[in-house]
Amino acid sequence: MYKNGETYHNFYGKINENQGKPNDSTHFEIASISKVFAGSLVAKAVIERKIRLDDDIRSFLKGEYPNLEFEGIPITIKNLLTHTLGFKERRPPKLDKIWNDVSEGKYEVKPIEYSIDEFLDELKTVELDKKPGTFYTYNSVGSELIAYILEQVYKDSFENILESFLKSLEMNDTYLEGCREESRFLITGYNDKGNQAPKTRKILLGAGGAMISTLPDLIKFMKFQLESEDPLIKESTKELYSDREGDKTDYLWDVDLAEEEGFYYKKTGTSDGVQSVLLICPDTNYGLILIVNNTSEKAFYDWANLYDRIESDLIKFPQINLVSTLKKDFIKETDKAIANYKSEVLNSSKYFSKARDLNIIGYQLLNENRVDDAIKVFELMVSEFPENPYVYDSLGKGYFENKNYKKALVNYEKSFASDATNTNAKDYILRIRKLLE
Template identity: 85%
Template sequence: MKNILLCLISFIIISCQTPKSEKKENINSQSDFTKQERFIDNYANETLKKGNVNSISLAVYKNGETYHNYYGKIKENLGKPNDNTHFEIASISKVFAGSLVAKAVIERKIQLDDDIRNFLKGDYPNLEFEGTPITIKNLLTHTLGFKERRPPKLDKIWKDISEGKYENNSIEYSVDEFLEELKTVELDKKPGTFYTYNSVGSELLAYILEQVYNDSFENILESFLKSLDMNDTYLEGCREESKFLITGYNEKGIQAPKTRNILLGAGGAMISTLPDLVKFMKFQLESEDPLIKESTKELYLDREGDKTGYLWDVDSAEEEGFYYKKTGTSDGVQSVILICPDANYGLILIVNNTSEKAFYDWATLYDRIESDLIKFPRMNLVSTLKNDFIEKTDKAIATYKSEIMNSSTYYAKARDLNVIGYQLIRENRVEDAIKVFELMTSEFSDNPYVYDSLGEGYFKNENYKKALENYEKSFALDSTNTNAKEYISRIRKILE
């Protein structure tokens, strides 16, 4: 599956509850899934040890069973997140608007090819390019054709929010002002031909929904949320600010400003809890509601092969089958929701840090958990044997070679062996690390980076000829591996 990237949030939580998990008895093996939960807990705790992420909130779904948990501390003595914690879900808000648009399409309130000017009051001759107007589909797929992402005043307010200028000040910018600014925007490309991510489209969709339903977007959204029993999900500014709104931290590690609802909120102003997001995930995977199929169908394919549905990112992969996802990024929180209906699993992952390192750790954790969910009920053999790899390396390697033959029960990934190898290096057990890296190269011989790791092991062990041999293998498989190239040059000078 393609890499995913993300984000969202801001304020605070103090209370602490025992982590909960929901259980159903229709999974293939209860004991196996309990073991999988322990793997997930270990992955999360290993991520926290890197020191770039303060807290992690996650939930998984597989074959009708759900598990959710919380890790770390929001900051220092603030405690860990819990079921009462409120998160800004940023751009994940968009897929709720997309669902409402899908419902309106099914109800024949609107059509995807409708000119959006049919729903706007006043004249907007500028909202077309060479005779091609902006349509509902263009709003859903970020293909408006705007020369600039946002009108100038709206853009300035957006940036001012990120700088904290509206922490204690109200935003003096109305929907009417936005519509007036909309008359000044310039299109420099045909709508439907270029993908440019923005929040203007979703805000316009919210306004159009108000027109066709003759009701406020807040009421339309709240009705949908109530139908899903999502009672702790709402638009920022539409309820008194929760004392449980989590504090997020930015690139500099300082408290990030809170998200503010500039217009109608469809672009990124929703707040939710993890249990409520689990309900939304289960709805996507278990309900027969036709809006799910409608909202996740492919509407646009860009030049890089990325596909978009009703504000969802949609695609398919060999193991996952069809899947769709959405990430959210506020100034202080990163989040993602993944839905894989063909493989019957889902994942939600939220951290309250947005530094580059935190983002990398968040994405890596996402990938580790998602990889296990794809394979389940097959188990990650390296995770199963992790303690033995660390404490009794030779025994673990022998067990691995024996058990990996049972492909119906176990699977393994090079990355997991690599993690163990580098842990052994950090513990100054280089010879054991080399044994693990050698196992990795024998199991994943087509992967250039396994030879890079083995090369490093031999280099640290001052076996420069073996190190050179493996770095050369790595570079032969991937000529873009600059690390291998640098070590090859360095070792050759040592061997001269």
């Protein structure tokens, strides 16, 4: 975590049954977070006027590629950076098979028999079915093409270009898979079946997801984003594309503007055994890195909730999340926790509270069949956040589980009256009215 110039980091759990906690020397797969490093290199090239965002990518490819356009619109550098290539299929067929075989562990001990030249030949067979720049389809092909184009621009290998950039940031323990012996320190990852997951492999040039790093090195990159005046940061975080849902993309980052965070950008990465996220909030001067070496559904749920909780707390820091502080008491002694909450919540200089956190505790109590205690927490939530329509939805659920259908109906109706898009409340209202007939 980064907040106002200070960094904090820690490790929890254990690597596997035989090893303890990870540490500063542990190497992690960072998967698609690799892409933003390639994006930074393109931003640098744009600033140096070696590349323009509107350049037709065919001007950097050897040979003829008449297929890499749709209705006269060619694929540009900008399209590679925003996942808007217009491909009919996500990847060419042979590359797709290699990608899937790597995920199944078929290349754990043997080299990948697929070269960049084979990829470029296969690229001549790709079909476009939409105009480039009009539809977002996440892929790693664009990143690999970016790496190849950078090689043509700088007349050097992508590995060397990347390493030079990493050295400028003193990220000495970050590298492409297969390029260093240090990969023996790579953490064990586990898949959704609880088995050891196949390791990351560099299929082409590695820009799409083959980088390995340590937590201290990623912290250096986070601090660079938040503290440096390097013009490539401003360039690499320009909004380049916005889809119909309003999701925005720049140089392979996901960007947006939030009410409390202000402007922020982030990137997630998921390999077969590791989940990671890097969040940068320059307007509010904080950042977050979170890595878990497990990709099971339960681990993903924990990872996502932990990310949401930490990010929420960082916005308010140095204020402390009161609900988190009292969580154990809420579960063990609900009445005592509610009393303590009411006495401390008025101290706004020290504590803050959110309806979402109380809601999570209430539903945990419901799941443990402690319906009366859950109702007490939901009632507290309603008294604290009466303008939030969803607190009435939760209280309605509590009363419903307690078979107090009249009170459940009243609360669901309040929720639906405040938010007519709440289909859950609407469904329960119809259900309860039938029960009360």
